[in-house]
Amino acid sequence: MSARVILVTGGNGGLGQAIARSFLDESADNQIWLGVRANRSKADALAAEFAGRCHCVELEVTQPESWKSAVSRILAQSRRLDVLVNNAGSHQDSLLANMTPGAWQQVLAINLDSVFHGCQAVLPTMIGQRHGRIVNIASLSALLAPMGQTNYAAAKAGVVALTQSLAKEVARIGITVNAVCPGYVETEALARMDAEERKAAAGRIPMRRFGKPEEVAAAVRFLACAKASYITGSTLKVDGGIL
């Protein structure tokens, strides 16, 4: 496995950390960049643990200028960019009747606009290399939209559609674009559920357990690997068999 340069957004979150660790395990030569904002203690800790191989870069994913600056910094140090994992996201759940326009716009910006800006920022580099892997973290909510998540489900469905469309645009250039749809995974979002909600959620999963971040990370790593070269525009569910 040759050395690769990988950018993972949402690098301070549980899933981002697991994805980064997966790529760090893949090859001792891989260079991992974690896109982070003000809340970055876990990302800093991972960068310290893998000094010289894992780095943090300031990145406000909703801002094109921030993307430009982050990609420039990565290229200045690592000279190339092979993989982008658009992982940053958040949700503000409520019934649509009660949802503020701000909650709608913010969730669309963080979950969908960010993917647009990220892809646009890395494409010139990947086109120049005639090689690249983009993996977008969508959600099971994109395919099976639950009540209370009109904003999040719409954003993640948009990510799936963007993935399919962009995959067609860049297929001939050697760039693949795929989406991963995690179901219920043991991350910060799940930790916020109370016991009753967790029990109800687990009851909907045929495997009768929540996923581990490492299990989602394995899917990301597969879609980003050299052997997945003929897979593009696909949506890979990692959900314990819900759908």
Added chain:
Amino acid sequence: MHDVSDLKHRIKNMMVENLMLQVSVAEIDDDQALFGPGSLGLDSVDALQLVVALDKNFGLKVPDPAAAKVILQNVNTIAAAVQRHQTGGESRS
């Protein structure tokens, strides 16, 4: 004059390699349209690749679609833009 024909040859070579064209460098005329009916048959994805390749190979930035429409008409127009850039006449964005 020798420089210009050498530049056009490099541009054609770049096009054939980057766009994986099924024609040889010798088969591309200097004034042959790149897009549209009766052209070389390039499409918008090819244009995107050309923009990146021009930046990478010649340092020529094509800042927006309007500029691309002017510059990417044929090999002659591309060569002229590269020459303007190399002599300082093309602004870099």
